[in-house]
Amino acid sequence: MYDGARVRLDEREKEWAVLMRAGNAGDSAAYRRLLAQLTAALRAFAGRGLARAGASGADAEDIVQETLLALHLKRQTWDENGPLSPWLYAIARHKLIDALRRRGRRIEVSIDDFAEILPGADEGKGSVAADVSRHLGELPPGQRNVVNCIAVDGASIDEAAARLSMSNGAVRVALHRGLASLAAKFRSYE
């Protein structure tokens, strides 16, 4: 039983490394599959971390998204010869601690002043989605349109370029910058 679980973990580790190397070599389908798998692991990690800190699980998805952005923007710091999960969880831990610290500060400074306008109980997952959308809304229009077109409408680089009358290169750069600014918005949101 124990050995079985361990073999599964080893296999998962191997698969992650293979997918990540493929992604680094330009295989975006492999990379996408990897991100979907990592998301499940990150959700479990964030849920556990929040529970252990005695915090509500409502922010878990927010932390998952912030971690996905960070691991994407920092993927060049993974050593291709090593396993993926120590690197992954180092990033996840960093983001979890950051989120807990921010959340602590946020509550400390604001709870009394804003008591009347605090959201009601029906906000749960909804408030998280609102956060991300708000960050997206704060991006410069050029970046926002490209990110929206690709993320929400599911367009490819070519389709986005045609729809927004931009060159492929300009779409690529705007997408990358947009994701980097999104990560920065998350970070500066106190």
Added chain:
Amino acid sequence: MMDTNELIAALSTDSIRPPAPGRALTLALIPGVVIAICLFLGVLGLRPHFLSLLSEPRFLFKLLLLDLLAALSGYLVLRLFRPSAPPRGAVLALAIPPVLLAFAIGAELIVVPAAQWGVRLIGSNSMVCLRSIPFLGLAPLAAILFALRNGAPERPALAGAAAGLFAGAIGAALYATHCPDDSPLFVAVWYPIGIAFMTALGAALGARLLRW
């Protein structure tokens, strides 16, 4: 509006990959060090008879010691780019230059009569030394911090301190080729002040600039 699946779609479409740590550091250091060398040549310049002085053991030791410090601190910076790469070995290796310097001081105290110790320690150039290390280290520090923004250091202040140490060591290694004071006593007293200043500056800047 944007859920996690949509975010994944955007991430997997983004094909722009920032440079790997070694490449980022090298690319940033080239202009940083070129600026430092230009400032060095413009303001200070090599010591006269530089090449023939290389056979002088104190001078050669001073240069090798500072080059070793630069190499070891550069290695530490490179480690700190990556999360989950424990920097312990790289930090421990930084003890090598001070230990070597301690041996050199011991040798100096044996070879040089006690009456001369004070003169050697004070040297003739200490104020220039204090000013020059930060002066020569600033452009490398900016370059190293710029490169580290591509990294994911778990402790930004520590990464900044390592960047400052590396930059201070580069500044010191350059300055050492100008400085006429070669005694290990002088090196042990004055060089660390400039290098420590750069390390503290790096830590302060790193805590702000290297968050991710």
